[in-house]
Each structure stands twice: as C-alpha cells, then as structure tokens.
Amino acid sequence: xxxxxxxxxxxxxxKEKIKQMGPERHKKRIKEQGKLLCRERLQLLLxxxxxxxxxxxxxxxxxxxxADGVVTxxxxxxxxxxxxxxxxxxxxxxxxxxxTVEKIIRIQETAMRLxxxxxxxxxxxxxxxxxxxxxxxxxRHAGRIFHLQALMSGMVPQICLLSGPSAAxxxxxxxxxxxxxxxxxxxxxxxxxxxxxxxxxxxKVTIEEMGGAxxxxxxxxxxxxxxxxxxxxxxxxKDYLSYFPQHCFEKPPVAExxxxxxxxxxxxxxxxxxxxxxxxMYEVIWRIIDAGSWFxxxxxxxxxxxxxxxxxxxxxxxxxANQPKVKGGVLFVDSADKACRFIRLxxxxxxxxxxxxxxxxxxxxxxxxxxxxxxxxxxxxxAVSEATVPKISVVVRxxxxxxxxAMCGPSHEPDACIALPTALVAVMGPEAAVNAVFYNEIQAxxxxxERFKFVKEKQDEYREQVDIYxxxxxxxxxxxxxxxxxxxxxxxxxxxxxxxxxxxxxxKKHGVMQV
Amino acid sequence: xxxxxxxxxxxxxxxxxxxxxxxEPGQELFIIESMKMMIPLEADKGGVVKEVKVGVxxxxxxxxxxxxxxx
Numbered sequence: 001x002x003x004x005x006x007x008x009x010x011x012x013x014x015k016e017k018i019k020q021m022g023p024e025r026h027k028k029r030i031k032e033q034g035k036l037l038c039r040e041r042l043q044l045l046l047x048x049x050x051x052x053x054x055x056x057x058x059x060x061x062x063x064x065x066x067a068d069g070v071v072t073x074x075x076x077x078x079x080x081x082x083x084x085x086x087x088x089x090x091x092x093x094x095x096x097x098x099x100t101v102e103k104i105i106r107i108q109e110t111a112m113r114l115x116x117x118x119x120x121x122x123x124x125x126x127x128x129x130x131x132x133x134x135x136x137x138x139x140r141h142a143g144r145i146f147h148l149q150a151l152m153s154g155m156v157p158q159i160c161l162l163s164g165p166s167a168a169x170x171x172x173x174x175x176x177x178x179x180x181x182x183x184x185x186x187x188x189x190x191x192x193x194x195x196x197x198x199x200x201x202x203x204k205v206t207i208e209e210m211g212g213a214x215x216x217x218x219x220x221x222x223x224x225x226x227x228x229x230x231x232x233x234x235x236x237x238k239d240y241l242s243y244f245p246q247h248c249f250e251k252p253p254v255a256e257x258x259x260x261x262x263x264x265x266x267x268x269x270x271x272x273x274x275x276x277x278x279x280x281m282y283e284v285i286w287r288i289i290d291a292g293s294w295f296x297x298x299x300x301x302x303x304x305x306x307x308x309x310x311x312x313x314x315x316x317x318x319x320x321a322n323q324p325k326v327k328g329g330v331l332f333v334d335s336a337d338k339a340c341r342f343i344r345l346x347x348x349x350x351x352x353x354x355x356x357x358x359x360x361x362x363x364x365x366x367x368x369x370x371x372x373x374x375x376x377x378x379x380x381x382x383a384v385s386e387a388t389v390p391k392i393s394v395v396v397r398x399x400x401x402x403x404x405x406a407m408c409g410p411s412h413e414p415d416a417c418i419a420l421p422t423a424l425v426a427v428m429g430p431e432a433a434v435n436a437v438f439y440n441e442i443q444a445x446x447x448x449x450e451r452f453k454f455v456k457e458k459q460d461e462y463r464e465q466v467d468i469y470x471x472x473x474x475x476x477x478x479x480x481x482x483x484x485x486x487x488x489x490x491x492x493x494x495x496x497x498x499x500x501x502x503x504x505x506x507x508k509k510h511g512v513m514q515v
Numbered sequence: 516x517x518x519x520x521x522x523x524x525x526x527x528x529x530x531x532x533x534x535x536x537x538x539e540p541g542q543e544l545f546i547i548e549s550m551k552m553m554i555p556l557e558a559d560k561g562g563v564v565k566e567v568k569v570g571v572x573x574x575x576x577x578x579x580x581x582x583x584x585x586x
Contacts, residue, residue, distance in 0.1 A: 276552055324552075326522075327522050328553075330549070361550065363523065365524045367524060
C-alpha cells in the first residue's frame with residue numbers, strides 16, 4: 001500500500017536532500033583532493049546543537065544548486081554564539097549567484113544586529129559571470145558584502161578560514177577579516193587568476209606562486225596564520241576566539257590562570273647585558289605568559305617583530321615584542337605595518353597591550369626611504385597613540401630613537417613604562433652617538449691606538465649620561481624591576497589598569513593616518 | 516641550488532663558512548654589522564657551500580646574494 005507523502009514529508013525530504021550538498025561527482029573530486037566538504041567543516045567548527053540555518057531553500061527550484069552554494073548559519077563555538085558563512089565548492093565550485101550574495105549579506109547583517117562574531121569559511125570560484133547583472137553592480141549585490149565588512153570591522157570579530165580559492169573581488173572577503181587562517185596547498189587568494197594574468201599581462205605563474213597560503217603568510221603579509229590542514233585551521237578559529245569578546249563593548253573572556261611554561265627566575269640569564277649581542281625574545285615571552293596560551297599573528301612575516309595573543313594570569317593580552325635575533329630587531333616597513341595592524345586589532349576589542357622593547361630603532365638607508373619607511377613608521381606611532389586600552393611598555397634592553405616611541409615609550413601614554421636593569425634608553429646607541437658628535441675630532445687623531453682610546457672614553461661617558469638609574473631618578477620611567485619579578489609586576493599592574501575607561505580624545509570624525 | 520641573501524643592509528663582520536663546507540639548516544653563515552648590531556645570518560636550508568660572494572668589510576645591501584649553496 002503506497003501512502004501519499006504529506007506536505008511536511010515532502011519538505012523534510014527536500015531539506016535532507018539539500019543537506020547532501022552538490023552532485024556526487026563533485027563531492028568525490030573534493031574528497032580526492034583531500035579537502036573537507038562544506039558541511040563537514042561546519043560540523044567540526046560548531047557545537048552539535050543548537051544550529052539554525054537561514055536560506056537553505058535558496059534556489060531550491062533549480063537543479064543542482066542546493067542552498068545556492070553557500071551555507072549560512074547561527075551556531076555556537078564552545079557555547080558562544082557565532083554567525084558563519086560557508087561556501088560549498090560542490091555546488092558550481094562555490095560560485096556566487098544573486099541568492100548566494102543575498103544570503104552572505106543577510107548573515108553579515110545578522111552578526112551586526114546581534115553583535116556576534118562573523119566567521120567566513122572561504123572556498124569559492126567567484127561570481128557567476130552569466131548572472132552578473134543580478135549580483136555584481138547593485139545596492140544589495142556583491143559590493144555590499146565588502147561594504148558591510150568595512151562597517152563591521154572593529155565592531156565584531158571577523159575571522160576567515162581560507163581552505164580554497166578566493167579570486168578577484170572575492171579575495172576581499174578574507175582580506176577584510178581581522179585574521180586570515182590559510183590552509184597550505186588549498187587556500188589561495190588573488191585579484192587575477194594565473195589564467196587571467198597570462199592572457200592580460202603575459203605572466204606565467206602557478207596558483208601557489210600567485211596567491212598560495214605560503215606566499216601570503218611569508219611574503220605578502222596578507223595571511224596571518226599558516227596551517228597544514230583544514231582541521232588545524234578550524235581549531236585555530238576556536239583558539240583565536242578564546243582571546244576575543246563577542247563585540248567591541250565587551251571585555252575579552254578570562255580563563256583559568258596558569259604558571260608559565262618556563263621559569264621566570266631564569267630571565268636574567270637569558271637577556272645578555274651587551275646590547276649588541278642578539279638573543280631570542282621568545283625565551284622572554286615563554287617566561288611571562290601562562291603556559292599554553294599563545295596565538296601568534298603573522299609569525300612567518302616580518303619576524304623582527306613578534307605579535308601574538310597570550311594570557312597573563314588568565315587574562316588576554318596582546319604582546320608586541322622586538323626580536324633581536326632577526327635583523328637585530330630593527331623596525332622595517334613591514335614590521336611597522338605588522339605592529340600597526342596588531343595594535344589596532346587589540347584596541348578595537350579591549351585587549352590590553354604589552355610592549356617588550358629591545359629595539360635599535362627604525363632602519364636607515366636609501367633602500368628603506370624609497371619604500372617609505374617614514375610613512376610606515378608614522379603609521380605604527382599613530383596606532384600606539386590612538387590605542388586607549390591598558391598599555392604597559394617594558395624596556396627589556398635597548399630602546400633607541402623613534403623605536404622608543406613606536407614601542408609605546410613614556411611619551412605615548414602607557415599606563416606604565418617600566419625598565420629592567422639591562423635597559424638602555426637613548427636617541428641612539430653609544431657607537432653611533434660618539435661618531436656623530438665627535439666625528440671631526442675622531443678623524444683628526446692619526447694614531448689608531450689613540451683614536452680607539454678616545455672613542456672608548458667617549459662611549460663610556462655617553463653610557464654614563466644615559467644610565468638607566470639616571471632615567472629612573474628623573475622619573476622618565478615609572479619603575480625598574482629585576483627580570484625575575486617581571487611577570488608578577490605585570491599581573492598586578494594589568495589588574496589595576498583593567499577598568500580604565502580610555503583617555504579623553506578630541507572629538508572628530510577620524511584621523512588621517514598614514515598607511 | 517639555493518642562494519642565501521642578506522636580510523638587511525650592513526657590513527660583513529665575519530664569514531663563518533668556506534666553499535665546500537656542508538651546512539645544516541639554521542647554521543650561522545655570516546655576521547653582518549648593521550645599525551651597530553651584530554646580526555647573524557642563518558642558512559634557511561642545508562647544503563654544500565658552492566660560492567662565498569662577499570668578504571669581511573664588504574658592504575651588502577638587502578637582497579644581495581652572499582652565499583650559493585648546492586643541494
């Protein structure tokens with residue numbers, strides 16, 4: 001006996017079919033490439049329940065376009081509400097039609113309305129050119145996705161996992177996010193595909209060379225986190241969120257405090273007293289932060305500066321640290337860029353900032369002037385001035401020239417600038433200063449021995465003039481602590497500063513920051 | 516074959532390898548004095564030194580090839 005299906009059954013079956021995603025042949029191909037399917041990613045990312053999906057019936061009257069190639073849901077990550085947009089590569093290579101675009105816009109509007117983080121799982125070939133007049137130029141067409149991303153920026157966290165291609169205009173989705181997690185071999189973003197480049201400018205390159213994960217994480221600086229699998233990437237999304245509030249009017253979440261992985265008592269041995277000898281700043285970081293709490297941003301790019309999220313006594317902190325081991329910790333155009341972006345990210349979401357200084361200054365020479373080092377340096381200083389979150393700067397060792405300002409020295413309104421006894425704060429190092437001031441005298445001395453003696457004497461005098469106790473005596477720095485006390489000092493100070501309302505600012509629309 | 520390039524402008528203070536030497540990834544090849552700092556230059560991959568292009572006292576610019584390695 002065959003019973004007629006009820007309306008409810010028909011609907012239920014249709015939705016179940018849509019959840020099976022695109023045609024089997026496409027899904028098979030994706031699996032063969034070693035990629036996850038769209039809904040598998042969501043399963044790994046979100047708590048099993050509750051999940052609500054909007055627009056599952058988008059384009060349900062068309063053949064082979066389930067959900068119109070994008071899944072948009074409200075779900076939870078470790079109990080916290082999030083909005084997610086996930087391209088479905090099994091449906092016409094994740095390409096965008098008019099309904100795809102409308103769905104993306106709606107989930108963004110939902111995230112803004114509810115003030116919850118917006119996550120983009122990107123894997124798409126781009127706009128369906130045949131549909132362009134219905135989804136490219138208009139008010140609620142593709143451009144609005146990026147327009148909303150700009151408006152949402154700094155209001156709710158925007159996170160991108162790049163596990164597939166993201167071409168042309170579509171590449172702005174990742175780029176507008178606060179963080180881009182790039183999956184090696186699969187994730188790629190570029191304005192023009194290799195095929196387009198060959199046709200229009202005659203360049204022959206592979207997808208990897210054009211915009212692969214490695215390129216963006218190591219060379220261009222567009223990527224933030226390099227991962228070797230999608231599973232690792234999804235875990236990174238969860239880790240990242242653990243340092244962030246739901247929106248810009250909340251404080252970041254607090255975790256169980258943990259002792260550092262390495263003993264703070266060893267700090268004094270790690271920092272060499274000779275200013276010219278490099279050391280590894282990570283060894284300082286591991287002795288300050290809670291064990292297991294480290295989320296580094298742009299770890300493979302501009303390595304002379306370290307930027308990452310950590311917890312100190314359970315509370316999130318953004319750390320900006322010079323790395324003397326790489327390029328002497330000198331600030332270059334890329335390092336200033338990296339630091340500026342990180343400072344603004346912390347400040348937007350109420351994450352206090354810790355500056356660890358060992359900086360010989362900004363790089364000099366004609367090469368960096370041509371790259372606009374002034375413009376980039378200005379940008380970093382600007383971001384430091386703008387940031388109203390609790391800020392503590394620590395002079396670990398040297399802080400020369402504008403490096404002191406860029407790392408939130410006393411002039412840049414830190415809540416405290418504290419020094420270790422190894423600190424040396426000056427316009428420039430003794431070698432450069434003596435050369436600059438006594439150039440003619442040094443040149444006039446014929447005997448090399450005499451000359452060496454003269455220079456040595458002058459350098460010693462200079463060191464005495466800028467002795468850190470003199471600076472403490474004159475209240476230039478707020479306090480000096482032995483290295484082994486640094487962590488406990490920071491815990492106490494950050495606790496006092498945590499309810500800081502933010503300094504008064506002149507009313508205006510916005511500044512005109514160098515970029 | 517891999518080319519090791521100078522990460523920044525400066526003067527070569529010390530050369531720690533000779534042609535024919537086998538080097539490991541992470542091994543120090545050069546010390547470059549720049550911005551009054553002694554900055555070590557490490558091999559990003561291993562290999563055998565084919566050519567050392569600069570000597571102590573030479574000025575190198577960012578991006579200059581200083582050592583050529585063979586696999």
